[in-house]
Amino acid sequence: xxxxxxxxxxxxxxxxxxxxxxxxxxxxxxxxxxxxxxxxxxxxxxxxxxxxxxxxxxxxxxxxxxxxxxxxxxxxxxxxxxxxxxxxxxxxxxxxxxxxxxxxxxxxxxxxxxxxxxxxxxxxxxxxxxxxxxxxxxxxxxxxxxxxxxxxxxxxxxxxxxxxxxxxxxxxxxxxxxxxxxxxxxxxxxxxxxxxxxxxxxxxxxxxxxxxxxxxxxxxxxxxxxxxxxxxxxxxxxxxxxxxxxxxxxxxxxxxxxxxxxxxxxxxxxxxxxxxxxxxxxxxxxxxxxxxxxxxxxxxxxxxxxxxxxxxxxxxxxxxxxxxxxxxxxxxxxxxxxxxxxxxxxxxxxxxxxxxxxxxxxxxxxxxxxxxxxxxxxxxxxxxxxxxxxxxxxxxxxxxxxxxxxxxxxxxxxxxxxxxxxxxxxxxxxxxxxxxxxxxxxxx
Ligand code: PA5
Numbered sequence: 001x002x003x004x005x006x007x008x009x010x011x012x013x014x015x016x017x018x019x020x021x022x023x024x025x026x027x028x029x030x031x032x033x034x035x036x037x038x039x040x041x042x043x044x045x046x047x048x049x050x051x052x053x054x055x056x057x058x059x060x061x062x063x064x065x066x067x068x069x070x071x072x073x074x075x076x077x078x079x080x081x082x083x084x085x086x087x088x089x090x091x092x093x094x095x096x097x098x099x100x101x102x103x104x105x106x107x108x109x110x111x112x113x114x115x116x117x118x119x120x121x122x123x124x125x126x127x128x129x130x131x132x133x134x135x136x137x138x139x140x141x142x143x144x145x146x147x148x149x150x151x152x153x154x155x156x157x158x159x160x161x162x163x164x165x166x167x168x169x170x171x172x173x174x175x176x177x178x179x180x181x182x183x184x185x186x187x188x189x190x191x192x193x194x195x196x197x198x199x200x201x202x203x204x205x206x207x208x209x210x211x212x213x214x215x216x217x218x219x220x221x222x223x224x225x226x227x228x229x230x231x232x233x234x235x236x237x238x239x240x241x242x243x244x245x246x247x248x249x250x251x252x253x254x255x256x257x258x259x260x261x262x263x264x265x266x267x268x269x270x271x272x273x274x275x276x277x278x279x280x281x282x283x284x285x286x287x288x289x290x291x292x293x294x295x296x297x298x299x300x301x302x303x304x305x306x307x308x309x310x311x312x313x314x315x316x317x318x319x320x321x322x323x324x325x326x327x328x329x330x331x332x333x334x335x336x337x338x339x340x341x342x343x344x345x346x347x348x349x350x351x352x353x354x355x356x357x358x359x360x361x362x363x364x365x366x367x368x369x370x371x372x373x374x375x376x377x378x379x380x381x382x383x384x385x386x387x388x389x390x391x392x393x394x395x396x397x398x399x400x401x402x403x404x405x406x407x408x409x410x411x412x413x414x415x416x417x418x419x420x421x422x423x424x425x426x427x428x429x430x431x432x433x434x435x436x437x438x439x440x441x442x443x444x
Contacts, residue, residue: 001245001380003379003380005377005378007370007376008376010370011321011373012255016259017248017251017252017255018251020251020254020255021241024250024251025244027250028239031401031405037405037409041412042401043196043199044200044207044397047199049232051206056221059221060215063218065168066169067104069131071106071169072131075110076108076110076111076135076213077146078113078136078137078138079112079145079146080201080202080286081139081200081282082138082139082173083110083112083137084278084279085210085393086213086214087113087279088205089210089224091275091276092276093217093219094217096271109123111146112143112145112149120152127153133169134150134169135172135213136171139174139204140175141174141175141178141180141183141184144424150181170188170191171191172184172185172192172193173192173193173208173209173212174194200412200414202286203412206224206390206394211224224387224393227388227391229390230391232398235399246395249403250399250402250403251402252377253295253323260319262295263296263297264284264297265299266299266323266324267300267323268301268302269326269359271301272384273325273327276389277301280396287403288404290409290410291408302361302362302365303365306361310365314369314372314374321377322369322374322375323376323377324362324378325379325392326378326379327384329382329383330355333353335351335353336357423436427440
């Protein structure tokens, strides 16, 4: 993975970025030595190099169990950090049309990431006719969305195959000791995996939260971890600023923010990376958006969104900068055929690879956006595979820690997420919320 900030220095001087060098490297050290804000939640920093063989084997055993028992679907139930890492990886690594193609592996579908009645109804309707398992993921074990979905799924599966058998097809990923899900799992006899105490949801993709669904879908979690472990080394204390892509990224985006570029758009040219953007949005939005500060994380998939958001990016409010995930090699090769009639006038593209056209769109867009006043950071990966995704996840996580510290906030809490929950519970008359219920209903 490489980072290229050449198309930023026309907007903020290189010296201004390098002025943050010592501070950024200090924060790399603080993250490793657990001396900064939120230091109770830094377990993820050493995760790639410390994941145990036992844990990987246990995860692969569950994957083998579902496969050997011809399970067709596994419903992964979780939200936020307990959902997006697995979803992003699976979308990125799977065939674009996986839903419509047959597979020897169980297909992963998600629940608990919304409270849509139609979504859950239609899901249960689908499960009526499929052999399925459930992986329920919640660190707190009390989050409403996945808890509601799991209540429905548990009842459905028990009715379908009987309570005694259902417990073998349900796996819980939760806190080691606390929370309603842990209590339930112990009582029902589910197999369980632990989300470490010191790893917050949005930093948990390299724990069983991400690894279990990814392994069940048949992808190589060892390569994912290897990519992350190599990035851990490449961004560790002692690595020079110029060699540490995470420190460069954090310092660059911070300087852009100070120069009034308050929205960062993560862009990619492959629809498979859409959920990498969603994962990134959560990571940066929840980590930095507090105390009335923070870069607003937005995302586009190009070239599709050039035909929707392109106008704004080119000529709208100039508070934007763009970070492009650029993929060097595609998995497949396809050339544009020649057509003697040339009625579409596309013969200048005959025999060219589709990816060459995509790359020229990428290059042309970068130059157009830079000319239009949008600085551009390029994050280059050789190909979309497990190793590079592991590397990318760790890169963004460590850069997010540095970025949050540069901004002066605690990048590992999310106090603002509670506000909607309080209101929802009050509106739903949850016991214990009597006073809040009265107040909120008076407001309506
Ligand atoms: O990053 C976070 O901490 C959150 O997005 C959580 O992952 C999300 O709220 C789900 O929480 P839990 O795993 O406790 O159900």
